[in-house]
Amino acid sequence: MRRFLPILLFLFLAMYGHSQIVITELSYNPPEDGTDSLEYIELYNAGNQSVNLEGYKFTRGVTHTFGSATINTGEYMLVVVKSAAFETVYGISAMQWTSGALSNGGERITLTDAVGTEIVDFTFADIAPWPTIMEGTDGDGRSIELCNPLADPNDGNNWKVSENDLMIVLNGKNIYGTPGEANSIPPCGSSADVTVVITNNQFTPKDITINVGETVRWDNTQGVHNVNGSLATFPANPDGFFSGAPAAAPWTFDVTFTKSGLYNYQCDVHAGGGMTGTVTVIEDVVVDEYPLRTIASLKGVNADGVADSLGIKCTVEGIVYGVNIRQGGLQFTIQDNNGKGIGIFNASNSLGYTVFEGDRIAVKGTVAQFRGFIQINADIINVFAINQPLVPAKVVTSFTEEDESGLLTVRNVSFVDRSQWTGTGAGFNIDMTNGQTTFSIRIDNDVDLYSQPAPTGDKFNVTGLLSQFSINANPPLAGGYQLLPRYMNDFALATSTFDTEIFSLQVFPNPASDFIQITKDIQVESITVFRNDGTKVADILYTDKININTLSGGTYHIVVTSKDAVYTGRFIKF
Numbered sequence: 001m002r003r004f005l006p007i008l009l010f011l012f013l014a015m016y017g018h019s020q021i022v023i024t025e026l027s028y029n030p031p032e033d034g035t036d037s038l039e040y041i042e043l044y045n046a047g048n049q050s051v052n053l054e055g056y057k058f059t060r061g062v063t064h065t066f067g068s069a070t071i072n073t074g075e076y077m078l079v080v081v082k083s084a085a086f087e088t089v090y091g092i093s094a095m096q097w098t099s100g101a102l103s104n105g106g107e108r109i110t111l112t113d114a115v116g117t118e119i120v121d122f123t124f125a126d127i128a129p130w131p132t133i134m135e136g137t138d139g140d141g142r143s144i145e146l147c148n149p150l151a152d153p154n155d156g157n158n159w160k161v162s163e164n165d166l167m168i169v170l171n172g173k174n175i176y177g178t179p180g181e182a183n184s185i186p187p188c189g190s191s192a193d194v195t196v197v198i199t200n201n202q203f204t205p206k207d208i209t210i211n212v213g214e215t216v217r218w219d220n221t222q223g224v225h226n227v228n229g230s231l232a233t234f235p236a237n238p239d240g241f242f243s244g245a246p247a248a249a250p251w252t253f254d255v256t257f258t259k260s261g262l263y264n265y266q267c268d269v270h271a272g273g274g275m276t277g278t279v280t281v282i283e284d285v286v287v288d289e290y291p292l293r294t295i296a297s298l299k300g301v302n303a304d305g306v307a308d309s310l311g312i313k314c315t316v317e318g319i320v321y322g323v324n325i326r327q328g329g330l331q332f333t334i335q336d337n338n339g340k341g342i343g344i345f346n347a348s349n350s351l352g353y354t355v356f357e358g359d360r361i362a363v364k365g366t367v368a369q370f371r372g373f374i375q376i377n378a379d380i381i382n383v384f385a386i387n388q389p390l391v392p393a394k395v396v397t398s399f400t401e402e403d404e405s406g407l408l409t410v411r412n413v414s415f416v417d418r419s420q421w422t423g424t425g426a427g428f429n430i431d432m433t434n435g436q437t438t439f440s441i442r443i444d445n446d447v448d449l450y451s452q453p454a455p456t457g458d459k460f461n462v463t464g465l466l467s468q469f470s471i472n473a474n475p476p477l478a479g480g481y482q483l484l485p486r487y488m489n490d491f492a493l494a495t496s497t498f499d500t501e502i503f504s505l506q507v508f509p510n511p512a513s514d515f516i517q518i519t520k521d522i523q524v525e526s527i528t529v530f531r532n533d534g535t536k537v538a539d540i541l542y543t544d545k546i547n548i549n550t551l552s553g554g555t556y557h558i559v560v561t562s563k564d565a566v567y568t569g570r571f572i573k574f
Contacts, residue, residue: 020047021056021071023109023120023153024183025162027143028102031173033302037085038170039102040094040179041109043077046149048200048222053077055114060121061107064097074199076180089168092180104138106130122153130156137161141173145183149197150221150250160185167291171302172310192217192254196277198225201270206277215256216279220249225275227253229265237263238281257281290315290364290380296340298367299374301401305470305477307374309367316342316376317362319388321407322465322486324355325446330378333405333465334361339391341405341465343375353381356555357486358570360385372470372477374404387510387570393463398437399481401468408483409463410439412494421454429482430454432462442467442482448530455491463490489530489559492566505560505569507546513574518544522562530557548573 025042032038041062045051050073053066064079071077080086083096102109106125112118124130126138136142142161151158161176164184168175178184182204187195193214197204200223210216218227224246231240238261243253246269257263263279293314300308318334321341325331329348332355335341344363353361364380393409415421416431416438427444441462443449464485470477485491507516518524527546529538532555540546546558551573560567 024146029104029139037082039081045071061109062100131161143177147188203277209280218253225267234264304475312367320359325444345375373468459494461492505567511572526561528559
């Protein structure tokens, strides 16, 4: 019998070498329109030696034969359907498979080694006990993860949807996954909040942050190790924990942390080789259901004009532009420092906020869309500052989705039909043209222009906020762009010698009771002062200091004319 021992040993080692490469994560149906470009398969080396994948191949599921590519112990490798698209969205390098795609309804996946031996072979599905769309996978934004690298991949109970929010939004769905990193789900049968996987000479992840009262599980899958966070070894730890003497895998060790602070720990066998880690325990954190998002990140639309961010709860910050155009509720615009804007809306509640242009506010709400116009259905509004500078209007020759909710100026335009200025209804539209393009200008009944006669003159530079009211209530949501002037001074006469540039202006002090001073170094020719309702109250020539002592309390707008430019600003009189 002795002569068979080397053969049996060889077979054991061969089988062990094959089994150390496993598939630990799949994204088989990302929330994309049309052909999927973000599908991925995650490989993991659960063994104690590096593996050169040259000659390995997928024979079922997708088609791919690996060239010379090494995956080290404890490391991951991503194989994807479209590497360029994947790297653009996820920011992670990946290998593109040759052909094929993962079936949205589930299928068999087989990976063989260079001599054709099957080392991974399982069939996934999109019905229970596998994760389903009800749990967020299969087109709803979440990948599926294997609960333990050594678990049976054919058992759907061992796969769960990812819990890691990558802060990526695609077609209105938040993307969850851990491509190229340790999985986010607890190990099979675990009640731990965080799991640290122990392989040969490393903890993964080695440094973690948890809340008070949460449990950490150390899961030794390979080698002889222990977990030593005792006070004898680390006297600065808030409390001690110790798994005992080093022992061979497999084993688990759970610790529930009840004191906040920084905990150090190590494997006593391999501490000299850097096998150490930390647990940072913090007081319970209340998760904000409205995570902070930038305005720009909410502006994307698909080919039908539908916002990618629909239904997302979030917080956005920005400067208020214009006035409130919804009595009894809210409808106005905020913009970031780059002039990217978004609408703010509440049908019947002002949320205790009075709209003032120049306020810096934070809005908590849900992204919605009406006739193509993207807006936040507001739940909470907080004011952080007042009298903030505005971004100068952008001069445009056409209206596009890119500039929706932006402050824009169209130059040298004239009325197509002045009789359209009716001053009736909830507002009225007028057409103005520069001779090449006709622009729709919307005069809302909440702005001072509504009750005024049409501006006199031939050509104007018209400034306003770009809105959208598509002729279609349902997709496709195209066209219907309208420019909404805010004040009478948004209609500026264009002269034959130059096109007026309109710039934002600040005054000091603001608020004030007696005098205000223009802070910008310009040669003032004239200053016109308007009440907030558009009524002109003063004309002043050749001075940069204004006596406001006789004005009643309230908000006022000023228009300052210099030799070759027009400036607008706002002040509050005590």
